Amino acid sequence: MSLAEFQRALTHMTLDVRLARRIKRDGESALAPYGLTDRERARLMRISRQPGMALNCTLARANRFTSICDAFPMTCVVLEPWLRDLLDDLWSTEAPADYQLRGEIDLFARCVEREWLPRKNIEYLREIFDYERACHELVTASRGSSLEAMAGTVRRIHFSHDPSHILPPLQDATAPPPGLPITPHIVEVEIRDGALETRWHRT
Amino acid sequence: MTRVTEPGVGLLFNPALADFVRADLEQLNHLAVIPDRAWIDHGPGHRRRFEELPVPLAPVEQAAHRLPIALHAIGLSILSADFFDTEYLDQLARWCERLDCAWVSEHLSFTRVGSGHGTHAALALAMPYDAEVLDLLIPRVRSARRTVGVPFLLENPVAYVDYGDEEMSEAEFFNALMAETGCGMLLDLHNLYANARNRRCDAPEYLRRLDLSGVIEIHIAGGDEMMGLHTDSHAGPVHAGVWPLLEWVLPRAPNLRAVTFEFHEGSWPLLHRQGVLTQLNIARRAIEQVGAS
Numbered sequence: 001m002s003l004a005e006f007q008r009a010l011t012h013m014t015l016d017v018r019l020a021r022r023i024k025r026d027g028e029s030a031l032a033p034y035g036l037t038d039r040e041r042a043r044l045m046r047i048s049r050q051p052g053m054a055l056n057c058t059l060a061r062a063n064r065f066t067s068i069c070d071a072f073p074m075t076c077v078v079l080e081p082w083l084r085d086l087l088d089d090l091w092s093t094e095a096p097a098d099y100q101l102r103g104e105i106d107l108f109a110r111c112v113e114r115e116w117l118p119r120k121n122i123e124y125l126r127e128i129f130d131y132e133r134a135c136h137e138l139v140t141a142s143r144g145s146s147l148e149a150m151a152g153t154v155r156r157i158h159f160s161h162d163p164s165h166i167l168p169p170l171q172d173a174t175a176p177p178p179g180l181p182i183t184p185h186i187v188e189v190e191i192r193d194g195a196l197e198t199r200w201h202r203t
Numbered sequence: 204m205t206r207v208t209e210p211g212v213g214l215l216f217n218p219a220l221a222d223f224v225r226a227d228l229e230q231l232n233h234l235a236v237i238p239d240r241a242w243i244d245h246g247p248g249h250r251r252r253f254e255e256l257p258v259p260l261a262p263v264e265q266a267a268h269r270l271p272i273a274l275h276a277i278g279l280s281i282l283s284a285d286f287f288d289t290e291y292l293d294q295l296a297r298w299c300e301r302l303d304c305a306w307v308s309e310h311l312s313f314t315r316v317g318s319g320h321g322t323h324a325a326l327a328l329a330m331p332y333d334a335e336v337l338d339l340l341i342p343r344v345r346s347a348r349r350t351v352g353v354p355f356l357l358e359n360p361v362a363y364v365d366y367g368d369e370e371m372s373e374a375e376f377f378n379a380l381m382a383e384t385g386c387g388m389l390l391d392l393h394n395l396y397a398n399a400r401n402r403r404c405d406a407p408e409y410l411r412r413l414d415l416s417g418v419i420e421i422h423i424a425g426g427d428e429m430m431g432l433h434t435d436s437h438a439g440p441v442h443a444g445v446w447p448l449l450e451w452v453l454p455r456a457p458n459l460r461a462v463t464f465e466f467h468e469g470s471w472p473l474l475h476r477q478g479v480l481t482q483l484n485i486a487r488r489a490i491e492q493v494g495a496s
Contacts, residue, residue: 003335004284004316011316011324043331043366052363052401055430060325096323100244100278 002037009034009044016092017057024048061087064096067104071136074170075112075129078122086111109133124166124176127159127187131167134189135196142191152190159185163200207233207271207305207460210453212486214479215275215422215463216263219471223479224262228269230483233305235273235420235463236263238298244278247286253294264302271305273420273461274298275389279347281357282313282330287343292350299351305460306419308356308389309347311340311377329362332369332376337383344384356419358389361435365402373398374412381417387458388417392448393424393435400433406448415452420461423449423486425470437467440474441482449486453493462486 009031013020022030027045036044047053065087069076076083090111097103112129116122134155141153159166162183166176187200211232214220224234243254263272279291299307312327330336348355357380359373371379377388390413399406423446425439441464449462464482466474474482 003339007282007284007313007316007328007330008322010328011322014324014326014328015322039368043368046367047364050364051431052365055363055432055434056326056328058430059434063325096325097321098244098246098323100239101323101325102243 002035002040005035006040006044009036009040012095013044013048013053014056014060015095017061018088018092020048020053020057024053061091064091064101064104067101068108071105072108072112072129072132073173074167075125075132077170077173077175078125078128079112079116080175082116082120082122086116105136109136123178124161127157127161128166128170130157131159131187131189138189138191138196154188154190157187157189158203159187159200161185162202163187163198167198210459210490211461212483212490213270213273213461213463214483215465216260217466217468217471219468220479221262223476224266227476227480228266230480231266231270233271233273233461233463234263234266235275235308235461235465236260236302237275237277238295239276239278241298242294244291247288247290252290267302272302273463274302274304274307274351276307276309277327278314279309280313280315281309281343281347282311282336282340283315284313284339285316285318287346289346289350292347296350296352299353304353306354306356306387307347307351308358308420310360311357312360327360329360331366332371332373334370337371337376337379340380341383344380344386348384348386354387354419356387356389358391358422359394361391361394361397363401363432363434372409372412374409377417378412378414381414386417387419388413389420389422390415390418390452390456391422391424391435392445392452393422393426393437393442396442396444396448397426397433397435400444407451410448410452410455415456416458418452418456418459420463421449421452421456421459422463422465423482424465437465437470438473439466439470440478441485446485446489450489450492453489454496462490 013023031041031044094107117126134157138155160182161180163185165180169176184203185200186203189196189198213231213233213235215235241256241260245252276295279288295307310327312329314324314327316322395406395409398404423441424437425442426434426436427438
């Protein structure tokens with residue numbers, strides 16, 4: 001099964017840029033866990049030094065990030081200063097499990113929910129993340145349902161700030177102004193005529 | 204099935220092309236489609252593995268009544284060493300029958316590893332062209348041909364790394380594969396262009412060595428620069444470096460049936476209808492010049 005081991009190592013170094021760098025620095029040691037022939041080991045060490053390997057890592061990250069950014073574009077803007085570290089940590093331990101990379105969305109959401117929301121006090125993160133997760137869940141649920149079945153399914157999200165000051169800039173991929181006053185709102189989101197509709201009121 | 208007896212021009216369908224396909228069908232001789240856009244794949248062994256999405260390919264299903272359809276799959280991972288995904292192959296066969304396809308193509312690469320394909324590389328990766336890899340592939344390609352029941356083509360991959368000590372050249376590998384299995388080739392000229400530019404291989408030499416009688420379909424596309432390399436991003440119009448390769452191949456590929464322009468849907472605002480028509484017209488003129496000579 002050496003060919004399978006070669007593919008496993010190549011896949012891991014494509015997905016984990018830190019492993020790719022370790023192989024570049026000290027290939028013998030970094031590749032020791034894999035059952036490789038001498039020729040396979042030499043090949044992996046050779047390509048680890050090529051610019052094309054760095055490009056492979058970048059393209060794989062871009063592909064994984066596409067799914068996340070499609071579902072959580074505004075959360076990514078709010079997290080922008082920390083996003084690279086978050087993704088490095090996440091992707092060094094979690095490989096894509098499903099063929100179409102849809103699982104990336106759940107991995108990211110779990111990471112934000114469990115690791116970032118409780119430990120980091122990032123302004124607007126909780127409300128924006130909850131809002132986008134509700135939108136994503138509604139869209140996912142609507143996939144297998146008729147429009148009639150989705151009618152009246154409304155998700156309510158608590159916002160601590162005025163959505164009219166947060167959502168419009170984020171929809172243009174711009175961070176909202178810092179330090180907005182606390183003004184609790186309820187944001188309601190539903191699917192109407194096949195499209196997401198959002199409205200809000202102050203509580 | 205609409206028989207394809209001489210080369211024509213067509214498009215690889217993407218969602219941005221829905222209106223184009225409805226309004227400009229007469230501009231096309233065929234339509235290629237990625238069937239994976241029509242389903243969510245829950246993975247091998249899943250009870251309802253392929254969950255069909257609501258009507259993403261409706262324009263293609265309508266076009267199938269009037270045009271030959273080519274299925275261009277991206278999920279077989281035919282080079283995965285430890286697993287051959289026969290469930291996926293069966294799914295291709297079902298869609299091939301559903302759309303009455305003229306042929307089915309896949310990529311000569313792997314994307315998944317592990318028994319049951321537990322890990323996805325998030326990128327199609329090429330393998331070294333060795334006898335060991337050829338031996339792995341031959342029975343699989345024969346099986347794929349039997350399962351889909353129409354010509355089965357494999358596409359030359361784009362590869363950004365160079366293994367350096369492969370036992371065969373890519374052209375020799377494809378020649379051997381086609382001779383052993385009877386499969387055809389989808390010759391992606393932009394992949395060839397990118398490989399030649401990035402890895403300093405010689406595209407004309409590649410084409411001279413390749414058995415062009417096995418080429419059934421050609422892909423033409425654009426790309427762009429990233430990190431000092433030319434990527435197969437399918438951005439915008441066909442790259443200028445691809446057209447001379449197409450002109451060289453056309454008179455030398457006797458069984459060629461389709462030249463297909465592929466672009467990423469994100470490039471639609473750059474291309475629009477006129478840009479797409481321009482690419483099709485250039486390709487059509489190149490084909491007609493061969494016919495006239």
